[in-house]
Amino acid sequence: MSLKVDGDLARSFGLTDDEYGKVLAIMGRTPSLTELGIFSVMWSEHCSYKSSRMHLRTLPTKAPWVIHGPGENAGVIDIGDGLAAVFKMESHNHPSFIEPYQGAATGVGGILRDVFTMGARPVANLNALRFGSPKNADTRRVVDGVVRGIGGYGNCIGVPTVGGEVNFHPSFNGNPLVNAMTVGIAQKDRIFLSAAAGVGNPVVYVGSKTGRDGIHGATMSSAEFDEESSSKRPTVQVGDPFTEKLLVEACLELMATDAVISIQDMGAAGLTSSAVEMASKGEVGIDLDLDHVPQREANMLAYEMMLSESQERMLMVLRPDRTEVARKIFEKWELDFAIVGHLTDSGRITVRHNGRVEADIPLGPLADEAPVYDRPTVYEEPPALLTAPSDPAGIEGALRTLIASPDLASRAWIWNQYDSSVGGQTLKHPGAADAAIIRVEGTKRGLAMTTDCTPRYGQADPYVGGLQAVVEAWRNLTATGAKPLAMTDNLNFGSPENPRIMGQFVRVIKGLGDAGRALDFPIVSGNVSLYNETRSDTGLTTAIQPSPVIGGVGVLDDIATAVGMAMPEQGELLLIGETWGELGQSLWLREVCGREEGAPPRVDLAAEKRNGDFIREHIQKGVVAACHDVSDGGLLVAVAEMAMVSGVGCRLEANPSGVSPHAYWFGEDQARYVVATTQADHLLKAAEDAGVPVRRLGQIGGEQIHIPVGMQLDVKELRELNSAFFPDLMGEG
Amino acid sequence: MKVGIVVFPGTNRERDMVQALTLATGRAPKLVWHQEESVTGLDLVVLPGGFSFGDYLRSGAMAAHSPIMTAVRRFAEQGGYVLGVCNGFQILTEAQLLPGALLRNAGMRFLSQDCHLKVEGKENIFTHGWAKGDVFRAPLAHGDGNYTAAPEMLDRLEGEGRVAFRYCRDDGYIQHDDAQINLNGSARSIAGVLSENRRVCGMMPHPENLTDPALGGTDGMPLFKGIVESLST
Numbered sequence: 001m002s003l004k005v006d007g008d009l010a011r012s013f014g015l016t017d018d019e020y021g022k023v024l025a026i027m028g029r030t031p032s033l034t035e036l037g038i039f040s041v042m043w044s045e046h047c048s049y050k051s052s053r054m055h056l057r058t059l060p061t062k063a064p065w066v067i068h069g070p071g072e073n074a075g076v077i078d079i080g081d082g083l084a085a086v087f088k089m090e091s092h093n094h095p096s097f098i099e100p101y102q103g104a105a106t107g108v109g110g111i112l113r114d115v116f117t118m119g120a121r122p123v124a125n126l127n128a129l130r131f132g133s134p135k136n137a138d139t140r141r142v143v144d145g146v147v148r149g150i151g152g153y154g155n156c157i158g159v160p161t162v163g164g165e166v167n168f169h170p171s172f173n174g175n176p177l178v179n180a181m182t183v184g185i186a187q188k189d190r191i192f193l194s195a196a197a198g199v200g201n202p203v204v205y206v207g208s209k210t211g212r213d214g215i216h217g218a219t220m221s222s223a224e225f226d227e228e229s230s231s232k233r234p235t236v237q238v239g240d241p242f243t244e245k246l247l248v249e250a251c252l253e254l255m256a257t258d259a260v261i262s263i264q265d266m267g268a269a270g271l272t273s274s275a276v277e278m279a280s281k282g283e284v285g286i287d288l289d290l291d292h293v294p295q296r297e298a299n300m301l302a303y304e305m306m307l308s309e310s311q312e313r314m315l316m317v318l319r320p321d322r323t324e325v326a327r328k329i330f331e332k333w334e335l336d337f338a339i340v341g342h343l344t345d346s347g348r349i350t351v352r353h354n355g356r357v358e359a360d361i362p363l364g365p366l367a368d369e370a371p372v373y374d375r376p377t378v379y380e381e382p383p384a385l386l387t388a389p390s391d392p393a394g395i396e397g398a399l400r401t402l403i404a405s406p407d408l409a410s411r412a413w414i415w416n417q418y419d420s421s422v423g424g425q426t427l428k429h430p431g432a433a434d435a436a437i438i439r440v441e442g443t444k445r446g447l448a449m450t451t452d453c454t455p456r457y458g459q460a461d462p463y464v465g466g467l468q469a470v471v472e473a474w475r476n477l478t479a480t481g482a483k484p485l486a487m488t489d490n491l492n493f494g495s496p497e498n499p500r501i502m503g504q505f506v507r508v509i510k511g512l513g514d515a516g517r518a519l520d521f522p523i524v525s526g527n528v529s530l531y532n533e534t535r536s537d538t539g540l541t542t543a544i545q546p547s548p549v550i551g552g553v554g555v556l557d558d559i560a561t562a563v564g565m566a567m568p569e570q571g572e573l574l575l576i577g578e579t580w581g582e583l584g585q586s587l588w589l590r591e592v593c594g595r596e597e598g599a600p601p602r603v604d605l606a607a608e609k610r611n612g613d614f615i616r617e618h619i620q621k622g623v624v625a626a627c628h629d630v631s632d633g634g635l636l637v638a639v640a641e642m643a644m645v646s647g648v649g650c651r652l653e654a655n656p657s658g659v660s661p662h663a664y665w666f667g668e669d670q671a672r673y674v675v676a677t678t679q680a681d682h683l684l685k686a687a688e689d690a691g692v693p694v695r696r697l698g699q700i701g702g703e704q705i706h707i708p709v710g711m712q713l714d715v716k717e718l719r720e721l722n723s724a725f726f727p728d729l730m731g732e733g
Numbered sequence: 734m735k736v737g738i739v740v741f742p743g744t745n746r747e748r749d750m751v752q753a754l755t756l757a758t759g760r761a762p763k764l765v766w767h768q769e770e771s772v773t774g775l776d777l778v779v780l781p782g783g784f785s786f787g788d789y790l791r792s793g794a795m796a797a798h799s800p801i802m803t804a805v806r807r808f809a810e811q812g813g814y815v816l817g818v819c820n821g822f823q824i825l826t827e828a829q830l831l832p833g834a835l836l837r838n839a840g841m842r843f844l845s846q847d848c849h850l851k852v853e854g855k856e857n858i859f860t861h862g863w864a865k866g867d868v869f870r871a872p873l874a875h876g877d878g879n880y881t882a883a884p885e886m887l888d889r890l891e892g893e894g895r896v897a898f899r900y901c902r903d904d905g906y907i908q909h910d911d912a913q914i915n916l917n918g919s920a921r922s923i924a925g926v927l928s929e930n931r932r933v934c935g936m937m938p939h940p941e942n943l944t945d946p947a948l949g950g951t952d953g954m955p956l957f958k959g960i961v962e963s964l965s966t
Contacts, residue, residue: 423748427947
């Protein structure tokens, strides 16, 4: 490749003219091809967070139990017993549209590496998926590939996939979202970080060989989609979960010794970003000799090796007297192990290949002086509250429609392709509770985990969308009895160069921050995915609905106290929280009336905290037999979901006066939980004493859901309605 | 009772098996790396689940040629007890320690869900903890679990009482051509088989994942308790 390095080439690498000017100023000369490649990936939106960084700084990231917040490979929190939970979520949206199987699979592989890089054994995977309209001809291909890819990677590596969420909307037609989350457990005093230390210490490469795959993947993720995108297929990497399994075991075996000084996985921008991050965090220099890099293909250029995104690779700085110990471990696991350089005191990254210096860049300006943009914003006025629409379908008709609709239909078709039990610690499998629960091996403690986001709320009012994603995650953890500890966020938006989108982003961040602060629920790690839009051949651009996905983690001191959604055979149902009947942006309005209108339901952070703390306290006291938060679809859908899980029906009381039946049963008012209990009187009194709104919903029992006026529906029939969507969509019905 | 669990590169359910066997026997089993060449001193060898060598060839095909398998074969020939679960079952068929083969699931998708099994075998240590005809729940998680063998071999397995477990409904009803019951499409709903001397057993579902009362049930425990009881008398 003999490309002339100039402004045109820089532009084709995704650098603006200003940014290229900055490169020239830093270098004091025309950069080499390799140097230009390094600048372009390090300064891509994906690696530099240049549009989001100044806003992310406003998020709450601290709490007494936070050990490491944002800035490391993953967030780390104290979960007691000398242990830490290590977790993060990351997007692989763009590759998953181009090549769904490998895009999703390598998304899982990448987030797993972020977690075991820190010394944690991965114990659970979750995900959040957004697909286009089920009516779109391409949706089936994407769903099939993404689900197979997530399963293919997670099942093989042996980390249970325990939870997730899926929505469909036309705004994701050409740009699905694949957000993958991994949770790991480590000894809290054995956390490994990426800052390199010790001038002269060896820099070691382990894992798979380097090939030409994924070159400029990070740059691709930083541009919107157009009709040319499928020609970018070679930028998608291919995953090898078997090699990653070996890498997990080898790394954890090595980390049990005292050999590792620092370690960093090679994710986006591969060798470049791992070497640059380790050296600049450690304030040292790094000298790499690419002749020693294990290579899968012949005659690779320095430029290609530095930008390759071949999967399943790690870079480490080792104690020089322990390199042979380390080499033996990697040889046992039949993985490549190569000393590819050493640390220097130069403050520069120097890359040699075939005896020539191919790159020599000062690290300070490259990493810390990467561009930061305060992009212009336009804030759109949120819509007004919806004036109550009339009911066109009746209660039973609407429930039938809703329960069969894409966003509420049973996800069993998906879960049943993910191994959720491997590891032998899973207590609450997908669908059994509002959050997945795994036991912390060797203890009676549990981790509760969930992913949540309601993009349609964020589309209508980004601030409320931000608030609501946080409170729903917090509620889902609470509804199992867990104490919510911290979250990871995955912020999926359109182009930040569009002031309207940038306005959405800023308002969502404000919502996330306000909710996190109010609930003492800090954000300890995260990922930003911008440019999620599609340009059609007519030049029209469609952005996705703003999707700030929250991955929440909570802890249970004793898993014996955890509850799920399944109702007991008898007892009473209570509703905790206030109901006004807010139908704006509800699924009822969209699925039954065909309208996407109005303001999303209000979020009252004080009510969330009060009601949630009450629920958690009483689950832990053993007064609650089952609990489910009220979210998508409203109250009757929540009750129906509990009935379908347990196979038990209930006789519900009529709606209270002052709220019309459809608004009562299908409104999506927040801060609410449905509780099944055999000690209703006790719970009612406790709620009244605590100032928590509570209401008797009805009696558990029978095989039907019964409402005095308007409905009598077999739970068995509900299950059938609920389970048809995915098999039908996939042509397997 | 001394148990060894063989670990191949890509094995991923060895920790689950350690947990179940520790609960059943009161002592932690030994992990045996696939490159070891001996299994002497063991009462039971377990080949656990996973994706040995990534299962990039046929499932279990590479592992069947690991050094440890020479020792396992000798162990079995000398009357040693061997249990293979999931990938372990696939390895045992590839190593021809058990008849038949495991094909891609009939629905062509990975399956992870609970199934029910009917105990069919008797006079062997693996079903000793149940009575013939008992039904129990077990999680399954596999892509290649569709058991097949030549019709004469299937007849022989049935005739000789070497079908250990069959897929069934929660009430014990068996229907070979019902994908809701015989989930992966196995020939004659076979979920587990025994060797001629009944000392080698392979099965696809994972009883080891249902052995701890704190994690939702102990349906799988009779497998391990039955083995312990048989081997310690």
